[in-house]
Amino acid sequence: MKQRIYLVGAGAIAGYHVEAIARLTESGLEQPTVFVTDVNPSALAAFVERYPWVTPAEQLTSMLEEPAGENDIVIVATPPLTHADITCRAFRAGRHVLCEKPLAMNREEAELMLRTAKETGKMLGCCSSRFAGLQITDEVKAKLGHDELGKLYQAQWIQRRKRSRTGIEYQPTSRWFLNRAVSGGGTLMDWGPYDMAGMTEVFEPVKVEVLHAWMSNPVTGHLLEAEITSDVEQHVGALLNFHLADGSAVPVHYERAACCHGEERSLTEIEGTAGALQWDWLCLDGSGELAEYYDEAGEPAEGRSSITNTPLGMMDKPIVYFLQAVAGQVTHAIVNEQAVFNFSILAAIYESIQTGEKRVVTKERA
Numbered sequence: 001m002k003q004r005i006y007l008v009g010a011g012a013i014a015g016y017h018v019e020a021i022a023r024l025t026e027s028g029l030e031q032p033t034v035f036v037t038d039v040n041p042s043a044l045a046a047f048v049e050r051y052p053w054v055t056p057a058e059q060l061t062s063m064l065e066e067p068a069g070e071n072d073i074v075i076v077a078t079p080p081l082t083h084a085d086i087t088c089r090a091f092r093a094g095r096h097v098l099c100e101k102p103l104a105m106n107r108e109e110a111e112l113m114l115r116t117a118k119e120t121g122k123m124l125g126c127c128s129s130r131f132a133g134l135q136i137t138d139e140v141k142a143k144l145g146h147d148e149l150g151k152l153y154q155a156q157w158i159q160r161r162k163r164s165r166t167g168i169e170y171q172p173t174s175r176w177f178l179n180r181a182v183s184g185g186g187t188l189m190d191w192g193p194y195d196m197a198g199m200t201e202v203f204e205p206v207k208v209e210v211l212h213a214w215m216s217n218p219v220t221g222h223l224l225e226a227e228i229t230s231d232v233e234q235h236v237g238a239l240l241n242f243h244l245a246d247g248s249a250v251p252v253h254y255e256r257a258a259c260c261h262g263e264e265r266s267l268t269e270i271e272g273t274a275g276a277l278q279w280d281w282l283c284l285d286g287s288g289e290l291a292e293y294y295d296e297a298g299e300p301a302e303g304r305s306s307i308t309n310t311p312l313g314m315m316d317k318p319i320v321y322f323l324q325a326v327a328g329q330v331t332h333a334i335v336n337e338q339a340v341f342n343f344s345i346l347a348a349i350y351e352s353i354q355t356g357e358k359r360v361v362t363k364e365r366a
């Protein structure tokens, strides 16, 4: 049966999904049949005018009413407040679900989504896989696998931008990003899913502790700031303790800012007793540099290499990987227990900030 893909939400990211689906034919796959729905009729009309080969539906229920095919996929491309409800409805309509990041508003919703996937025999995927499966990450993992750094004792995962707030500097038309009741949070909900995906891909932890966390919303003179009320954080940090399968643990200093007054910084670094690695993890253009630091006869030494990543673009990865996962292939898709685990780490950061207490997240077995 021909692959069918159902898009819920006809906004900015839905356009990227449709273009990624159109590119599937370049990999030799048959063009899927695509449907779309949106609660906003003008957004729906504009979408099908731009992509006339996509079939519009006025409502989710009518879009999913035909009998489900075994591999039908619903992509949830709406604000986070709606993710859990739409995902569970799609599972009950017999479809697999690829949900946009962040997966949910909180841990309870994420767990409900996974439970419903299991009950209906369907797969839950998350679009936080946009930077998964990079060649540079494989190189880092290979070096860790060969114990090239000795005993790991700390890592830093830091991404700081001065003015990059979604809803203000980026995509100012989507103000909901600044409303916690709809978005679930600020830059941690927006970019944290990619950070958690990256960190769990590198370390493959079985348990993560949030030892301490903080967040803030720095003030600027941007004109939009006077017009709108924003109650989400734009700068967040945490000390995370990653427990690995071999019983060891690596403390990770994590920081993410979409707005800050200090300097911009992009640092991904792991240090061990025998050496350190630094690499461009956020490879928006698909390539990056890997730096190795070590000792040579008592003197500091270093080596650098430029790594070109896979030709698969960041916006193509979620659907390509998820199609592979649904077909039972080995893939970098982030699905089921892994998707909920990754989301639960960022939810635990918020919980730790609220309570002032340590939080623990344990990965469930598949």
Ligand SMILES: NC(=O)c1ccc[n+]([C@@H]2O[C@H](COP(=O)([O-])OP(=O)(O)OC[C@H]3O[C@@H](n4cnc5c(N)ncnc54)[C@H](O)[C@@H]3O)[C@@H](O)[C@H]2O)c1
Binding pocket: 008, 009, 010, 011, 012, 013, 014, 037, 038, 039, 040, 043, 077, 078, 079, 080, 082, 100, 101, 102, 171, 173, 174, 190
């Ligand atoms: N914009 C980006 O660059 C980007 C990148 C990656 C991921 N995302 C994620 O994609 C999701 C959507 O973001 P966006 O930027 O496309 O937002 P957007 O504001 O551009 O579009 C959201 C669309 O969803 C529709 N909608 C809201 N509730 C709905 C419902 N119950 N049923 C059907 N349609 C509904 C809205 O009418 C709107 O057209 C978010 O989770 C976001 O984090 C966005």
